[in-house]
Amino acid sequence: MPLRYPLLFPAGEDGFHPNIPLCGFHQAGPPIARNREQIDNGVQLRELLDGLGPDEEDEEEDDEDEGDEEDEENGDGERRRSNKRGRGGSTRVSRSQYFAYHLHERDDYFSIPHATQRLFLEFVIDGYSQVETDRLNYIRLHQESLRLTTAQGITDAVANGLTPDQIGRSVILGSTFKNSPREITQRYQDAMACVVKYGKPSLFITVTCNPEWPEIKAALGPNDKACNRPDLIARVFEAKLNRLCDDVFGNKQRAGCFGVVLTHTHVIEYQKRGLPHAHILITLAPDDHPLSTEAIDKMISAEIPDPSRYPDLHETVTKHMLHGKCGGNSTQPCMEKDKYGHPRCKRHFPREQNPHTRMHPEGYPLYRRRFRHAVVKGGVIYNDGDCVPYSPYLCTKYNAHINVEAVTTIGAIKYLFKYVYKGPDRAVARVERAANGEGAREDEPVRDEINEFVEGRYISAPEAVHRLFGFSVGRVWPPVNRLPVHLENQQSVQINPNEPLPLDTPPTRSKLTGFFDLCAAAPDGELTTTLLYTNVPRYYSWNKEKLRRKRRAHDRNVIGRIYTVPLRSGERFYLRLLLEVVMGPTSFADLLMFEDVVYPSYRAARGLLADDGEHHICLREAAQIETGDQLRRLFVFMLIHATVANPPALLDRHFASLSDDARYHIKRYEDVPVNDQTIRLWTLNKIRLLLAANDRTLAFFDLPELTEDEVRLFDRLEERLPRFDRQQCAQDAEAAHARLNHDQRIAFDECLCAVELDVVDQMRDNNLGPQHVFFLLAPGGTGKTFVENALLDTVRARGDQAIAVASSGVAALLLKGGHTAHSTFRIPLDTLPTSTCPVDRESDLALMLRTTKLIIWDEAPMAHRFAVEAVDRLLRDLRETEEHFGGVTMIFAGDFRQCLPVVPKGTPGQTVDASLIKADFWRDIRVLRLTENMRLSSNADAMDEAQLARTRDFAEWLLTVGDGTANMHPYDKIALPDYLLFPDGQRTAEGLINFVYPGLRTVNKESLEDLIQLFSRQAILAPHNATVDRINAKLLEEFNGDYIEYRSADEVVEAGETGGGMAPELISPEYLHSINPSNFPAHHLHLEEGIPVVLLRNLDPDAGLCNGTRLIVSHARSRVIQAIILTGDRAGTTVFIPRVRLETNATGSRQLGFTMRRLQFPLRVALAMTINKAQGQSLDRVGVDLSLHPVFTHGQLYVALSRAMSVDRIKVLLPSRDPADDDDDLQAVDRAAAAATATPNPVFRSVLRAMNGE
Template identity: 25%
Template sequence: MDYGRDINVIRYDGNLKKVQETKGYYDPLQYPVLFPFGTHGWDINTTNCNGRRVSCRAYYSYMLQIRPNDQSMLLNAGQLLQQYVVDNYVKIESGRLRWIKEHQSDIRSELYQGLHDALHVGETNAENIGKRTILPSSFIGSRRDMTQRYEDGMAIVLNGAKPDIFLTMTCNPSWSEITSELLPFQTPQDRPDLITRIFSSKFEKLKDDVINKGVLGKVKSYMYVTEFQKRGLPHVHMLLVLESNDKLRDPKDYDSMVRAEIPKLECEPQLHEAVVRHMIHGPCGIINRKFPCMKDGHCKKRYPKQFLDETRQGTDSYPEYRRRFDESVSLGKDRSVDNRWVVPNNDVESNLTNMLLKDLNELLNLHGKKIDDYDLPSLPPNTIDRGAVPSIIQEELAIDIPNEDIESIAKLNNDQMIAFNTIMNVIVQKHSGVFFGDGPGGTCKTFLYRTLMASLRSRGEIVLATASSGIAATLLPGGRTAHSRFKIPIDIQPSSICGIEKQKDLENLIRVAAAIIWDEAPMTNKNCLEALDRSLQDICSNNAPFDGKVLIMGGGGISSSSSCCKKRY
């Protein structure tokens, strides 16, 4: 039988039993806290009151519904709710893939495209064309789906006109509709179900205003994409093509839609507060030469702009917005700003197509990928900042350091202090070393890891915090699973290597990292550790274990992984 996922349960006799996610007892086994009485979850035979089978998606939508006077255990589960939602969405997607696989035994992928090319070169035997597994365009996220969406967008532009407006709508977790529905002690991040529902409702209202009511002009055609930020909040990028009578043609049209000035406090207090808080560039220049926009002593965004009494057409065909000389606004005791530092409310200075590609590329970068990895147009060279610090490194440097972790050095016991000083001395002296913290649960291994990370990050060093499981990774600030961070193959073999490519951002991140922490290392296959060892030696041309990096592994109990590490390193 084909098991979609490797889920094991230890039987009373000590043997392992594989459990399918399509069985009703999967949920109570995987989430005993949420289902303490062993309540069965969805399985393929689940039916409703009319005897009709219930789909996996319908069942979990039912489970996540908000009901009056119902104290749902799920909706009070915090981060466990997030894991439950992700886990069961994967179950839904797995079911779709399983259905596709079971209903295409006689279908060839080249029947979708390329068959005429094969016939043209003389191939007449269908058995020699294509491959058996087809992921159709109806499967969201598949290559055919992405290609079809891209081609639809390009067809709109080619048959209509270039987009006139690039509109972005972001989710605000402080919306009253969200905060009023939160349960006690909850944050918006604890309720992804609530956020997505409210955002979807507001976006439908925005579409009605823009598309049907024409608040920005009569819309000829439009397209949009919904994305999710790293912290889980959705946002939408929308391209609008206006009818010829409503296109932006002169400075007055620009001024009617785009503003680059600080609103008067007495006239527009709410807008004034929003612009001052969110739409002020910098500080950069002489005030702060280390600001990300600074290059060769100058601001790449050309701030501060010059004062202008009226909007005019720039030399590069882009408008230069009106920025009248006015009194400065104080942002604190050390800084005041004027209209020269205001970021326009709607960014129409850049080429809209390039902006869309840049946004897509930045989103992909969050997952360690680039736009070149997909069937999408490449970024034009003039939109790529070659000298910029890779975003993957910026994210590591921007990880928040909890105050309690910084102050925890004084709370270390004698054994922990010896381990802390030993590891820190090796790192400070730029030596290599592999350390293994072996101890049962409750011996404060995670406390030691967090103290090490806080101490190193407070010095500006980068520490890669990983763990073998997602739950363990959440206990480490900035933590990720080892498979995700190092691109370890899922189907690991004794000769496997990680998917770390040379001259890529991930390789640069590993090069500058001062240390690597791998919690719960005994839980992983020893081939994973050996694959990482081979990969680091290869990309850095260093025969020392793990490229001479300081590697700190830990976990309770002895396994083949821990035994291998102790013997070899």
């Protein structure tokens, strides 16, 4: 170093050499001897630097645990600096200590390096590069000194006469090297283990160093600049970060500034321009979790503060928290091109004005930005649209860029942690060596992890100083204890190739075998016998010398994490799954036993993964409850949705159960004998028909095919097309026709006339073109479904085909013979402008579509216009005409005041563009209107004049809610009438439950009829799944039954490009279990007999099993659920639900970064349900929970308020009165009243104007 930096060593002083004696620490005090006056926030530099040591709480350890394992295996080791003379008792100065010594100024010594500005930066970077190179060279040179093998490997080697240098594998760059890829991956997995235990993070905080901090400026010399003093930047930033973390995290005596913190993660990063910053993720306790917009507003602001009231905060925000104006400059680093090639800011600045905070179901909240204050910087005007979200408290105290985001609604939490643990920056460089050219060596390893780490490594001066000082690079709390997993006698063993192999030595004990020994000995009774492997570190420490577990004196908050095992590891992967769920196993063999059955492999044990054994159990359990048609439907469910590996074997094994009613039915055919052959043909034909209804064939599943003669033996045309009792249809049509009101009769007659007339006749008689496409505009409760069923009955009574579909499964069940539109027309899940419906022209479905006279599509406004346009193209093709929808009479029905198509992460403009009014054929649709609310007036005879008046007023007011013109609150909220709200004393979740389910505690749980009566006609509605899940969990506790827990089997199908390059095997099973993608069942599904559930997939539309169908569980078995449909045309029907494979769609896979597959019952408890799922239903009693999350999109509030049959049977739960609301323009009393009665009501008025032809 003196030769390389002669200016820094002008007297020719010695540089570093390995024989410098370590004499002790310099006790002269802090390194800076200049003026240290008291600074603005009351902290001196000496105090800050004195605070760099570890917290006392972090150093706590049970006395009796001394010498045992370290629980902190999560990257926090650098924070704790030992007071020993050297590592391992060394008496010599290490290279890192040598450079750290030169980084300090001393009162009695002029430090030349600190005065050389940019040369000092090069010196510290060069110094740390040498330190890191020394460590890497040590690892490289000692690759052969220690090798890893297994206990069984040593035994095999001795038996085969091998020497130590012939067995094992080399270790390249392990996780013990700080900031290596393996170490970063381990820290990432530790952080994800905290997510699995405590749930999603609450807040994401980014803290960036401020070089203008007074502590830094006070320590600078007359000509010094902060950019030339990375030692000051690193030390002050570390001290400030420690103080900030203490404020945010709190301790045992007090909560943090945001509340009680359950777990936190933080990582230090360095930008290439030098300034350090920290990413912090915290998870708050449930009571402090920011679930409501009011809670978010208390923590986070995205507005420029009032300079007269908050001058310090205003200065900090305007200096550090405003995003630069980038819209007109495509060269800005934050700019990127959108899919159309237009430049845009990747941070989406400037943001739109927003009068109040709104929750986004899949991203960051849309924070309140009222545009009340502005500031001019550099001649440019900045307003709230340019403000980065921040914490007023933290920004005021620390005067720095501190970005705070609420992440409670982020779907792909993995992305946050991957961003935090993305690793160091790298310079872009590419050097290639010719395959066989000069410099190539035959013995060069294929992959060198050390070279991969070093090549392109970018080190900034503050990072070099930070690491030379030994400061922490990150931390996860609570500490995570990593647990090994291995097969029997396959634990890792270190061997020295220079020593002989041990003979007749028992296998080395590992933490896993120690766990088995602990459970076998059962020293603590029930605690040990019910202990999971992952919970061991909480109660027991691991003595590394004695290789055994020892009971802690006090239980510790430690998380156990089993090392991730890739699926390709085979039995070790399945062993890991068992260790997650099996309590108190005593040996490897014990894990193979379940319910007195010893399984041949870990994969087969306990059904944690799918195989055909699961399907055999499912059919066997179902056969104990039902026979005949239901079993065949169940068999077809499994073929289509559960990925049966060997369908012929499954059929043969359970053929007796699948055909047990065949003899009875065959007897009805006079010309068909009853024997084994005809029984088999009849059963296969029934299965063929069920498969055909789902666009599948017997051959598709390698099942025996039927010849044309065999098909004709049982097949009739009436079995290929939907069959309805013409006489019953005529009776129902006549009864309905007599009950039509004026508006309903006009709509009925006009639609029926279109069915009876030929399109050619219409073209001749109507100069405006054929009127065969209608839209029945019917607000909630006006009898839309009644008119639709009357039309269906009338057409079917004449012997003609009529198809009824709906955009949701719930609405489809209310139509006679109704199915979902997607299942009927085979609409792709992810539609595009050019999407087509894959219907074979020779199929039964094509025959039905060509012969039908009428198609009714209910809840059409919910459908994406691309889906409707695809159906239009399908019918034109099948019916060979260019008329809209092939000339068939098409009736769309619904209300544009209700929910519109769901566009993932879409803007209001994109949602409007996806709606039906933007379809090409909309201009040719004739709109028919229903106006009289029949739902609210159904009990008019039992009402007095006052009740009738209030019912009429409520019906009129509902329309203004849908139109967005109801009594509006000044801040874009709607004021709800008092009769819809709970009194102050009952404004709780308990009050909501008591209103909706008054008989929940007293109902006879042994009577299925009483339970159906209780649950079939009432529900609690909420806009978000998080609220629904919370209510359902509370109601299950109130129900006080014995629930059964069903665990799913999860796997990663593929990791896409959006996965950030992470290998699928690094995605742990625990993380997969914690994910709940949209419309997926939970990993831990809690069900009990008598509980209502909702179906999450279209299983069998003909049987009434559509997405959204409500059922009640009648029997709960291990592999099959028997349930009874609660609502719709098929209410009372008994059905079977098997476990099925669910796979994330394209949108869900993009959000997760990989395609996920889950094997689980496609059910969710439905005591509470989302507002969108309830659209189309009429309920006797409704409670709407908006206490945590208000509605977030068009139509949700209108749908929720229009579900009830009576105005007296609907209540809305709003947030409690809150006099601490921070709205500056209202007095405290007025604020309390506003919080108590008002709620947001988003309405896309452009859709309503287009519907009205404006």
